[in-house]
Amino acid sequence: MSKRKYAFVGTGGRAEFFYGEITRHYLETSEIVGFCDVNGARMAYANTLLEEKYGYHAVPVYKAHEFDTMIAETQPDTVIVTSIDRTHHRYIIRAMELGCDVISEKPMTTDEEKCKEILDAVERTGKKLRVTFNYRYAPHNTKIRELLMEGAIGEVLSVNFEWLLNTQHGADYFRRWHRDKRNSGGLLVHKSTHHFDLMNFWLGSQPDTVFAMGDLRFYGRENAEMRGVTEFYQRVHGSAAAENDPFALHLKDNEQLKRMYLDTEHEDGYLRDQSVFGDNISIEDTMGVMVKYKNKAIMNYSLNAYLPWEGFNVVFNGTKGRMEVKVIEQSYVNAGGGKEQEGAVKDKQITVYPQFAAPYEVEIEEGAGGHGGGDPVMLRDIFERPADDRFHRAASHIDGAWSIMTGIAANRSIATGLPVKVDQLIKL
Numbered sequence: 001m002s003k004r005k006y007a008f009v010g011t012g013g014r015a016e017f018f019y020g021e022i023t024r025h026y027l028e029t030s031e032i033v034g035f036c037d038v039n040g041a042r043m044a045y046a047n048t049l050l051e052e053k054y055g056y057h058a059v060p061v062y063k064a065h066e067f068d069t070m071i072a073e074t075q076p077d078t079v080i081v082t083s084i085d086r087t088h089h090r091y092i093i094r095a096m097e098l099g100c101d102v103i104s105e106k107p108m109t110t111d112e113e114k115c116k117e118i119l120d121a122v123e124r125t126g127k128k129l130r131v132t133f134n135y136r137y138a139p140h141n142t143k144i145r146e147l148l149m150e151g152a153i154g155e156v157l158s159v160n161f162e163w164l165l166n167t168q169h170g171a172d173y174f175r176r177w178h179r180d181k182r183n184s185g186g187l188l189v190h191k192s193t194h195h196f197d198l199m200n201f202w203l204g205s206q207p208d209t210v211f212a213m214g215d216l217r218f219y220g221r222e223n224a225e226m227r228g229v230t231e232f233y234q235r236v237h238g239s240a241a242a243e244n245d246p247f248a249l250h251l252k253d254n255e256q257l258k259r260m261y262l263d264t265e266h267e268d269g270y271l272r273d274q275s276v277f278g279d280n281i282s283i284e285d286t287m288g289v290m291v292k293y294k295n296k297a298i299m300n301y302s303l304n305a306y307l308p309w310e311g312f313n314v315v316f317n318g319t320k321g322r323m324e325v326k327v328i329e330q331s332y333v334n335a336g337g338g339k340e341q342e343g344a345v346k347d348k349q350i351t352v353y354p355q356f357a358a359p360y361e362v363e364i365e366e367g368a369g370g371h372g373g374g375d376p377v378m379l380r381d382i383f384e385r386p387a388d389d390r391f392h393r394a395a396s397h398i399d400g401a402w403s404i405m406t407g408i409a410a411n412r413s414i415a416t417g418l419p420v421k422v423d424q425l426i427k428l
Contacts, residue, residue: 007034007076007100009067009091010083011046013260013334014105017375018080019046023054026383032056033074037083038064041264048259067091071098078103084177085184089114096127103130103382107193108400110185112408112425115401119428122397130382131400133197136393137381138372139365140327140348144314145202145391147323147362152352154320156203159299163195163312168331170285170305171247174219174276176334179283186283188214188407192303195312196291197395197403202316205295206402206428211419212410214287218306224277236273237262249273249333257333289410311346321354327372345372401428 006022008015015035022030032050035043040063047058062070071079079095081088081104089109092102108131109115122129135141148156165173165187173191177183184190200206217223221232233239242248251262251273261272285305292298311328330344350362367373381387381394395403405428409420422428 003029003031004078005031005033005074005076006078006080007036007070007074008032008046008080008082009036009064009095010081010087010105011035011037011039011043012082014082015046015080016049017370018082018103018379019050020054021379022383023050023056025379030383032059033076034060034062034070036062036064036067036070039264039267039270041267042260045259045264067094068098071095071100076100081105085110085190086182089118092118092129093121096121096125096129099125099127101128101130103132104400106131106133106197106400107185107189107404107407108397109404110183110189110408112405115404115408116426118397119401119426129397129400131395131397131403132378132382133194133201133393133395133399133403134371134374134378135194135198136201136374136391136395137377138345138374139367140325140345140350140372141198141201141374142391142393143350143362143364144323144325147350147352148202148316149204149391151320153316153318153323153354156297156316156318158297158317159199159203160315161195161199161299161301161312162314163192163301163303164307164310165191165303165305166307166310166331167247168333169310170307171219171276172249172333173283173305174281174285175249175274176272177270179274179281181282184283185404185407186214186411187303187305188212188284188287188289188410189404192287192289192301192407192410193403195301195303196406197399199291199293199299199301199406200399200402201393203293203295203297205293205297207291207406207409207422208294209292209419209421210289210406210409210413212287212289212413214284214410214414216281216284217286219276219285220281221277221279229277232277233275234278235271235275242275245275247276254333284414287410287414289406291406321352324351324353325349329372344370348372398428401426 043061050056233241236242289301328347369376
């Protein structure tokens with residue numbers, strides 16, 4: 001059997017999640033043929049990881065403007081896109097035009113115009129595009145889908161969904177390129193795409209109308225000044241003011257972060273350790289969204305990025321009862337440790353309250369690995385021949401589009417103060 005060839009664009013922390021898995025478990029079916037990035041030093045480090053950490057050989061490297069050359073010279077079957085969010089559409093579209101299938105890290109893109117360009121390219125080229133929604137594969141999230149499919153609480157009429165980001169992981173979005181909304185679409189696109197995809201997956205429906213409010217209330221210099229902070233700095237490295245700041249990320253103290261970012265910043269000027277209480281933050285940290293779905297269910301959603309613990313509470317109210325879910329996740333900093341620790345679950349509980357019977361707790365399969373045990377299951381689905389899946393967890397470009405359109409519509413609503421009909425932004 002011939003091996004499937006993969007090329008990567010973007011070699012930051014998320015890329016290692018995929019190429020590390022290929023080298024450890026899927027060498028019989030898969031081959032890594034090239035890296036592409038704006039930063040040559042970061043690509044060199046990725047090759048060092050391939051050789052020293054994973055026992056693989058170094059692969060050819062190409063700067064961002066040499067993307068077409070990489071495709072021509074390495075002839076990949078699939079391009080894995082793990083660059084910053086605002087560039088996803090550029091590489092997705094060009095890869096398909098050059099004859100490749102694509103696997104894209106979430107979010108698929110950041111606004112409706114780029115989304116439409118991607119959908120047009122899929123139709124024009126006939127190539128396949130898959131979006132990596134690992135949360136679908138976590139055993140507890142799959143169990144929620146199963147319970148709702150089997151009618152445990154009847155038809156779902158309303159949902160309350162609260163996602164908590166803590167002062168380690170949540171703060172990290174305000175240190176990185178994500179803090180600029182032009183790069184990430186804000187947390188309602190970059191992070192909530194996971195949550196809105198889960199809701200589409202759980203309900204078997206899509207968003208119809210979205211109304212949202214949100215603001216930057218905790219992070220940023222102005223908020224810190226109002227709380228009485230008097231010492232500020234732009235970035236942690238070399239700053240005496242950062243030494244005693246619990247929000248500071250000290251790259252020099254983490255070998256992986258040091259080699260991936262601090263030692264490579266001279267090439268592109270990207271600072272991985274910016275102050276979360278600095279200027280030039282344009283994303284929200286406090287958000288509330290109301291969504292009406294095409295099946296007439298309504299959802300109240302909140303996302304806050306500065307809380308004491310990480311995880312989510314979700315409550316489903318149905319015609320035959322109520323289901324309550326609480327999941328506590330392990331805290332982490334992106335690319336700062338083992339991939340199996342990212343989104344790992346510390347505790348989880350699903351309780352069903354039937355209308356006319358005693359409540360009961362649902363037994364949940366234990367899953368090992370990152371994102372609640374979803375990562376290894378999704379990767380097996382990607383790099384092996386997928387098995388029949390009655391839950392339909394593999395996410396297509398259409399799933400990727402529906403997931404981001406809730407957040408894109410929410411951003412529009414925050415800007416205008418008005419509800420937004422998703423179908424008026426894009427036809428899916």
